[in-house]
Amino acid sequence: MPVSDRYVMRPEHEFMHAPDSSPNFNESVYTNGFDSATRFGGWMRLGNRVNEGYAELSVCLYLPDGRIACQFLRPEITSNDRFDAGGLRYTVDEPLKSVSMHYDGDLIIVDDPDALRDPKQLLAHGPRLKGRVSWQHQAESPIHGGEPAHDGVQTMYGRDFSLGHFNQHGRVRGTIEVGDKRWTLDGRGWRDHSWGPRYWQVIYYYRLFIANFPNGDAMMLLKITDKTGKVRREGVLLVDGVYEDILDLDVQTDWTEKQDPRFVRLGVMTANRKVRIDGEIMTLAPLRNRRKAGDETLVSRIAEGFTRFRWGDQEGLGMTEYIERIEDGKLVGYPL
Structure with a gap:
């Protein structure tokens, strides 16, 4: 269907x-x-x-x-x-x-x-x-x-x-x-x-935000950038049980001294609304993925942050996920 x-989504895809x-x-x-x-x-x-x-x-x-x-x-x-x-x-x-x-x-x-x-x-x-x-x-x-x-x-x-x-x-x-x-x-x-x-290392870097709120609204927001610098913004807001595809997404990140996300400010636009959503990362799991490619070891940072989000008067919980390649010891997406 x-x-x-x-x-296209078919039941057998489950x-x-x-x-x-x-x-x-x-x-x-x-x-x-x-x-x-x-x-x-x-x-x-x-x-x-x-x-x-x-x-x-x-x-x-x-x-x-x-x-x-x-x-x-x-x-x-x-x-x-x-x-x-x-x-x-x-x-x-x-x-x-x-x-x-x-x-x-x-x-x-x-x-x-x-x-x-x-x-x-x-x-x-x-x-x-x-x-x-x-x-x-x-x-x-x-x-x-x-x-x-x-x-x-x-x-x-x-x-x-x-x-x-x-x-x-x-x-x-x-x-x-x-x-x-x-x-x-x-x-x-x-x-x-x-x-x-x-392969995880196909991702150059992205910022992903997922949350649910007590009134039943929710979000899934992604900003993904390839090695050439091309950016795609994908995702949805769930409002009153209906998904609204996003038209634009702004991401501002406050960082810790270890270059982990600490706080995020999101500006989201759909055809029906413009909203501001803030997120405080309460606990972060700083993970890694490594893969051998010939004589080279490719490494990606996968930061998994348990996050408290605020959207208007609603406070919800969810995840902030920052994935990016590490090249020459540096996070390729930092500080964006």
Whole structure:
């Protein structure tokens, strides 16, 4: 079914896609959920890279006491017939309306997020507790994205990063258990699903902002820049259950001494409105992705910030994600 004049979305896109011959074929799902009353939550991602024989497993939880509980693994897989690896499982309960994600396994407890900047020691010897995460997403919005309707349409992050991509905001309910602590999550969140060849280092740099607000409104905003300096602005505001495509997006960032985003000011324009949205990054996980390319090691910074956003009189929770290549020791997008 057409989602717009730009994308086509079929119910079968909710399920697995046949891998092509690309060595870096990826099919991935991501969900997040945050509870505004308790101010906690997190995100989980599973990316099948079947032609490389493994999945990328990521679990990152922002706990009420300010600590991070996380896990990053590359469990072996031999097929792309399901999302189920390393203790993380994703199921489609009702296509285009409801999905669930569950994790059962160890979590690394991070008292100081700076330890994630060079995580080798932390991942090998960091303190661990038994963890269990289970939540369900129920749609509060239409689907945004899908397969491009024609060759002139980009996917959200570009066709060299995914051939198809869709996302959706919704209600999130579930539980998070870390050691002997247990929290009930009753909030909102966002999910996406993408497929096609992917290397993280294809992204030169981007700034992504995702949030839900107590009145049911929400946002997904992306500013992405390629190596030539060409900029695309993509995304939507969700207002009264209807997505409004953005026409323009301004991003201003206040930075820490370590060149991490600390506060963002967003100016957003759709055909129906112009709004200002501010975001305070409360806890940031400074992650990295590395890939060998011949004799060279390509490195990208992936900054995952748990963020409190304000849009008018509404205060919501979500994520600020800054991804960029690191070249000659420098972040290519800083200070933009």
